[in-house]
Amino acid sequence: MKKQYQVVEELSQSQVEAITSRLIYSLEGISHCCFYPETKQIEIDIVDKSKEKHIDQVIQTMIEEQKSIRPFPKRIIRKTDGDITKVQADEEKIVAEFSELIRKESAVILYDALQRLFTKYAISKQARARIYSSLILRQTLEKCQYVKNFPQNLYVVAEFPHEYEVLNNVSQTDNYEEYIRCSEYLLSPALCFHCYEEYSNQTLHEPLLLSTEGVCFRHEAPWRLGKHRLHNFRMREFVFMGDESFVEETRSFFLDLIWILFVNLGFRGYIETAHDPFYFPHHAGKSQYQLMAHMKYELIISTDIGNFSIASFNNVKDTLCKEFSITGSNGSILHSGCVAFGIDRWVYALLAVYGTQLQEWPTYIKEILDI
Structure with missing residues (x-):
């Protein structure tokens, strides 16, 4: 489902582009997110319609946050x-x-x-x-x-603890996520x-x-x-x-x-x-x-x-x-x-x-x- 969000007039193009770049990492349940300067709209493809209200709230919150940030153009x-x-x-x-x-x-x-x-x-x-x-x-x-x-x-690296009971449990279930812990490492x-x-x-x-x-x-x-x-x-x-x-x-x-x-x-x-x-x-x-x-x-x-x-x-x-x-x-x-x-x-x-x-x-x- 495609949905358009009208951008408020007081925001510059660089401010809206900043919102769009953050939205990409802020919403799961979407398959597209893009700003169209000619219509001054952000368009999102919503895959999970049950998340539509949440998506609306996130976008409005980001628009309000961006109003207070002074844009500085790239050169x-x-x-x-x-x-x-x-x-x-x-x-x-x-x-x-x-x-x-x-x-x-x-x-x-x-x-x-x-x-x-x-x-x-x-x-x-x-x-x-x-x-x-x-x-x-x-x-x-x-x-x-x-x-x-x-x-x-x-990306956070996960691991199974080197514990006898844990490893035995992992081998006997398909739902092994409960036995995972975070490693001391991240992927670089x-x-x-x-x-x-x-x-x-x-x-x-x-x-x-x-x-x-x-x-x-x-x-x-x-x-x-x-x-x-x-x-x-x-x-x-x-x-x-x-x-x-x-x-x-x-x-x-x-x-x-x-x-x-x-x-x-x-x-x-x-x-x-x-x-x-x-x-x-x-x-x-x-x-x-x-x-x-x-x-x-x-x-x-x-x-x-x-x-x-x-x-x-x-x-x-x-x-x-x-x-x-x-x-x-x-x-x-x-x-x-x-x-x-x-x-x-x-x-x-x-x-x-x-x-x-x-x-x-x-x-x-x-x-x-x-x-």
Whole structure:
């Protein structure tokens, strides 16, 4: 059942978009949620009609909450000449190669090409290589307030206690949920937190640059999954710590480098100021500060089937080093930043634009693969 909700006139488009992005993570029993600026309506597909009244209440509550939050617009800092990247590939062929549960053949080859490229970048900058676990201690994410700020993203790991009676009960029932307990681990939503945990309570006598790659997990609404949006995905991150100038210079270096790659691959899009996906309205000040201070940039590919982010460039100043007590030689808290690439999103973008046939791929990719 489709239902439209009229947005009050005093809310700006950016405020309504903020409401919509939160609604996606706030309502179960729906299969679609979108804002249409031309009609100033939020449209929701309600799957479970028994939840309609509850959904109405949640939307009205969020609208009232958003009225008190002053919007701060994003700014485009770099843009390609062309506005749209034309998608030419057959959707069925892409799905056959690239899906939530399996990536195969051409997708795997593209993944290999991108890994070679990012490894080349890491070696050129003499970055220290790391591979971290897909599990991360809860106390690590609690230390940096991730659980309180972004609960909508997290997967909690459950386990059966190693107790004779419990394990026997589990083997004899199909309703084993009552025997599950939370583990001390979560599935890692990002790689950079492992880096901070590794160097926590340490003094660094020289700037640090790490290169790490691994699998990350984000809890997404089932109806949003597919194409570039996945539950689990491979991430490459460059994490750097040092003084204020080192962090900003390193971020700028990677931003320029990746922009050249983006253009060479024939992509069209832009880099804009952004903020982390804080869930609660009382964190709106943090979002506004990140936008105003240009702490986060996102690289957006624009296509004729939608836009999506494929990289982010972050300067978090001293916020995370402070939480993990990472200092410099003079005893002051260091600054830090990271550059993150959703490798699967790059792979999906290449497949969507150029298809699954190797001979149709950009010369830049063929050269990386020595073809």
